[in-house]
Amino acid sequence: MFKLSLYVVLFFLFATASSIAAPVASPLELLVLGSGGPGATGRAGAGYIVLVDGQPRIEVDAGPGTFVRLGQAKLPLANLDIVLLTHLHIDHTGELPGLFKARAVAGDGPVNIRLFGPTGHRGEGDEATFPSTSHFIDLLFGPDGAYSYLHDFAAPVTINATDIDASATASKTPKVIYSEGGLNISAIAGHHGDAPAVIYRIDYHNQSITFSGDIDAKGIDNLRRIAQHTELLVFNCVVLDPPGSRPVLYTLHTPPKTIGVVAADSGAKKLLLSHLSPTIDQQQANVEASIRAHYKGPIVFAEDGMRLQP
Template identity: 25%
Template sequence: MKFTVLGSGAGLPSKDRNTQSFVIDCVLEYNEYILIDAGEALQHRILHTHIKPSKIKNIFITHLHGDHIFGLPGFLSSRAFQGGEGIPLKIYGPKGLREWIETTFRISESALNYPLDVVEVEPYMDIRLNNFDVHAIPLSHGIESYAYIFKEDNQIGELQTDKLRELGIRPGPVYGEIKASETFTHDGQIYETPDFIGETIEGRKITVHGDTRLNTEKEYLDSIRNSDLLVHEATFLNNEREKAHDYFHSEINHVLDVFEDVNYKQLLIVHISSRYTDEDIKEVSASLEGRAVIAYDYFELPIPRNVK
């Protein structure tokens, strides 16, 4: 599983940073991509990757500002001609998203050749998505905005084949049968399968924020605690904490301070203002000392399993 950044910039795109779009690549695990936000020119960004639009089956929109949704109509239309025919697509997002999509397609007289379902999200809504539980947390942005917490299901531990060999059970299809059972019999003796299974593999936790002011409430911090990947905006990079707050955004040093005790494994900083030069960003990156990474377009970050 990996996290791909198709657009890392804030509201005004630059030559180097497109507006915000992300992909959780879980094709190897679950044969799909999960798209989060749809910045302008999304369909063009995808052309520079190996992402197949037909394998995007779920989209999560954090909020309805244009830099997060203006790429959606073009992508939906292109998907219809890029292997998506007949493959259902579901879109989750704030109230008003369904009306905006329906109006756009009605006025442009566009049609899709696959089922489209738009689900309007409510605060603290829980969503079951294949092998993930998704939790929507409301944010502070002056417009309805959400963070989405994707918690992967736990997996049964590895079969301890060395113990089976000690019993004289040789490798073969029987190993799969044993792992799927509660008990098994060998040489007339009954064994408990859990005694031959390693520790449970904890599912990965990925938290992706929309635009927002920093939230310092304990309940919120507890909900994102222990994220394998924490994605948060920092539109401001130069200690303009008050200005960031006034504009319903966040500043990078404040983000680091607030998340200091959240126990994340990886922190990815996104939604970077176009006013910052490459030199500005290099300087800030050098000061992070491994606490976070500032994203750039087409950045890919592996999200390994929690194997002990």
């Protein structure tokens, strides 16, 4: 009888300890694959995985180096089926071929990916020309694309690309681009010099993450609109307050003081600074102090491999 009672007690203790130790998946979780910018500075280029109920579902950008970081994270990829591109600069899209190949070999069945990105822009004068996202994907993976072999390399791969209006005349109201099973993704035009750009917000079970992408002053009002009361605002932070960085960079990026104003105005619960330049790394204390002049919530400087919840 004593032995039986002891076994019952031990079983109860083990079961209780197991239940306490078992992690409960947050509705949304963010994995930073790449926290750097275009330079070879030791950080991977911009890229994130959003986990939904603990499962990797959404890739946001895919900069150089994110393929390696994805492998280091040892995440299962069989459920990854949504890709969001903020714009088509190399430091945000350079690893797409590697990502899609990794996804193709991650499971046994067909791969169907919904991909979203900005419309194109035909430059005039000194402006660069950018293809639409659908044309960009066709150039890479279409029948005559550089990686056309991928469509049936390990499994049938279908990439459904949708172009989001990123023009100067685009709607100033966020548009829902995906809605299924309580997961909602909305988008609005951003602004990044002559590169068409998109701002994204992901909502699920009362949690939300908003991605500014690379953004300059002309895109700030739209960011405020879509980021209202977001739990986590991922803001690309490249330049110091003027005149601390080269003047041309302010036509492409947002300085810390303005980041603080936008984060406060939108009511963001937490601010993650990413796409960090060496200048920001060297002056983190000054950057944070400038943001704190307006924003009082938690501020986190991103690192490759960092995981955090909204």
